Amino acid sequence: MNRLWIVALLLLAAPAVWLFGPTEAVADQLPGAAAWTADPRHLPDPATTTPAQVAAYFAGLPAGAGAALAREYPTVVGNLDGVPAALRYAANGDPSYAGRQILTLDRRGDGRIVEVLGDLDAAERVVILIPGVDTTLADFDTGLGHVRRRAPAWQARQLFSQVRPGVAVIAWLGYDPPEGVRRAALREDRAASGALALERFVDGLVAQRPDRSITVVGHSYGSIVAGRAAAHLPAQVSDIVAIGSPGMGVSNRAALGGTARVWAGSAPDDWTRKLPSIRVLGLGHGRLPIDPAFGALPLPAGNVSGHDGYFMPGSVALTAIARIATGAALPQDQPALNAS
Known part of the structure; x- marks a missing residue:
């Protein structure tokens, strides 16, 4: 097969792959996750920790520690499934959504x-x-x-x-x-x-x-x-x-x-x-x-x-x-x- 035929096949294949290619599921990375996972306190990794494990981690924190994490890492705590709702509400306390x-x-x-x-x-x-x-x-x-x-x-x-x-x-x-x-x-x-x-x-x-x-x-x-x-x-x-x-x-x-x-x-x-x-x-x-x-x-x-x-x-x-x-x-x- 000469080079022109190869180019022609590639040109035909590219749209087909774009249109009919396999379905891909992409998991979102939480905003601020890099700094959170680099924290020396070994905070729960959002990519690998289950919501049940996250819930257990926050349940085991001393009084006030969860609120402190919400202030320090609001974009992670506010979006991390398993975190208590009250902490997420506080972390997501954007003035645009005051009272919600x-x-x-x-x-x-x-x-x-x-x-x-x-x-x-x-x-x-x-x-x-x-x-x-x-x-x-x-x-x-x-x-x-x-x-x-x-x-x-x-x-x-x-x-x-x-x-x-x-x-x-x-x-x-x-x-x-x-x-x-x-x-x-x-x-x-x-x-x-x-x-x-x-x-x-x-x-x-x-x-x-x-x-x-x-x-x-x-x-x-x-x-x-x-x-x-x-x-x-x-x-x-x-x-x-x-x-x-x-x-x-x-x-x-x-x-x-x-x-x-x-x-x-x-x-x-x-x-x-x-x-x-x-x-x-x-x-x-x-x-x-x-x-x-x-x-x-x-x-x-x-x-x-x-x-x-x-x-x-x-x-x-x-x-x-x-x-x-x-x-x-x-x-x-x-x-x-x-x-x-």
């Missing part, structure tokens, strides 16, 4: 932020909301395009207003969603990395209180994050809810793995209903979870409008998610409510 319970704050790149509504330490039940494409730190409060119903912080408040005392709601932008519906959104690399972060985050919640029940709600691309994590989430995750989902990366519920009940709902006019149920060479996200053949439990969504209306006041989806989160049964006519 910020469990994660990382301003690098598109940013990361996790906000808690309710008393997390006392909560018997926790709901984690995972947003989708184009969500960033900059639009966490305002919503993409300044459309309020798209804002994770607003969505979490709508759900929190529906749940009973003893339930905490968490708006979890703990990963880097794709920018726009382009290559990254068609693939699952961001979801795979997000799943690693979600698994660690949930492990931290369980380490702090093993008896609590957790519901994970993934909207749009966020449902793929939940799907990628499903097999590795602990038994305390009782329910996974997919709303406006383009697919969860598999062809059916059994392929997700894990022990949680899986629910799926889609607005009658949600554009994701028109997506093909395919997954070929790393592109696409498999069968839509609202397809009966997928095997998910149907979530009411019959009066929801569009791709971003699930948390609007009066939404049957919002009511259903609140009932799931509190352990209440859903109405028996839910399949009809979910019909297109």
Whole structure:
């Protein structure tokens, strides 16, 4: 084979590898981690220490030592799963979020932020909301395009207003969603990395209180994050809810793995209903979870409008998610409510 043929093959292969290459999960390094791990006190390495081990380390510190570490290394303590919530809130005490319970704050790149509504330490039940494409730190409060119903912080408040005392709601932008519906959104690399972060985050919640029940709600691309994590989430995750989902990366519920009940709902006019149920060479996200053949439990969504209306006041989806989160049964006519 002459040199021109070799060059031609390389030129053809490069786009194929870029488009169809293997899915890669990349774990985030915490801001300030280098100085933290170099500390002679042998502080827990964020890359190798489990959230349970982190929790045990902080539980064993003398009075005031944890608060001192939070002051000395706020970007590590404020983002390290397993650290007590109060210390993380204190470490993330940015004036921009005064009076709010910020469990994660990382301003690098598109940013990361996790906000808690309710008393997390006392909560018997926790709901984690995972947003989708184009969500960033900059639009966490305002919503993409300044459309309020798209804002994770607003969505979490709508759900929190529906749940009973003893339930905490968490708006979890703990990963880097794709920018726009382009290559990254068609693939699952961001979801795979997000799943690693979600698994660690949930492990931290369980380490702090093993008896609590957790519901994970993934909207749009966020449902793929939940799907990628499903097999590795602990038994305390009782329910996974997919709303406006383009697919969860598999062809059916059994392929997700894990022990949680899986629910799926889609607005009658949600554009994701028109997506093909395919997954070929790393592109696409498999069968839509609202397809009966997928095997998910149907979530009411019959009066929801569009791709971003699930948390609007009066939404049957919002009511259903609140009932799931509190352990209440859903109405028996839910399949009809979910019909297109």
